[in-house]
Amino acid sequence: MNAIAEDVIVEPAVPDRAVASPVAAVRDGRDRPLRDLRLSVIDQCNFRCTYCMPREVFDEHYRFLRASERISFDEMMKIAHAFVALGVEKIRITGGEPLLRRGLETLIERLARMTTLKGKPLDIALTTNGSLLGARARGLRDAGLSRVTVSLDALDDAVFRRMSDVDLPVARILDGIEQAQAVGLAPVKVNTVIERGVNDHQILPLVRHFKGSEIALRFIEFMDVGGAAGWSNSTVLKARDIRAIVEKEFPLIAADHADSGATSVNYRHADGKGTVGFIASVSEPFCGECSRARVSADGQLYTCLFATQGADLKPWLGEAVPGEQLMDAIHARWNARDDRYSELNADRRRAGTGKTWPTVRMSLVGG
Structure with missing residues (x-):
């Protein structure tokens, strides 16, 4: 696989509508179901946000994944079929900045042909910094x-x-938001990480x-993940x-x-003109209801945003490996899952022993 051919789409042997035979309900060690997949398509980003990819770490010498090290769209489809x-x-398609991945629309088109076990269309979402969205x-x-x-x-x-560390006007992002809304992507959500001061x-x-x-605005507590040294x-x-x-x-x-x-606790404006959400990921962890798995751009399965491996x-x-074997591997890993980093760290902070632990790189696994 080379840098040119890496994103060329080859029609899979199994039609994208097909779904492998379902198994019994998948639950982890804390009885949490598997409902959501965050699929990272690239670990590169054109921003250098200070809390995620600070430039002093992610400089021109930083070694991101080569094209040959990223999993292909065909491999992503096999993963998607297994998870469904x-x-x-x-x-949810993530990154890095997922719109830097060449041919992403083709992957989305293939995912959109899939249905869930309940026979409903697969819900496909994208998280982006908005710079290329317009x-x-x-x-x-x-x-x-x-x-x-x-x-x-x-x-x-x-x-x-200053926060994104790029020479780009905020108007570019606002235009991307407006264009997304204009073409009928709904809902369009805006996530804001708040750092005190x-x-x-x-x-x-x-x-x-x-x-x-009609844009859903959500405020997120500043978390100790990824590049947040x-x-x-x-x-x-x-x-x-923030709500106050x-x-x-x-x-x-x-x-x-x-x-x-859901991670966001949402409120409506009293006059009915919109909503505001609040994600208390640090002060009120929601590990107990987390149903999200993450697959990084290099094909690693992570069962927690704060995982170390x-x-x-x-x-x-x-191609020669039956999809059922992939399903079995994912099933076994989810059954063994016992992650609750945020809850434990909140307890440590309350006890005065809290510290930031090294976790997987945010741009590799997505948010």
């Missing part, structure tokens, strides 16, 4: 993408440039901007404090929390 047969209903939104929607989440940490141009003054401007737009508890602005800031200007009403596996799926990705 085990009960997965949602696949030009790609229609093609992504036509390929079958269901919805998109855009990361945006500030409206102020100077703050945005860095961009907390952007909370109200962001709410004002997106209120009434500068993380400390003092940099975390808790979700309840919002409610000083905008009255909120708690919204229904229908999805038990993955399980290599590549031995089961060859």
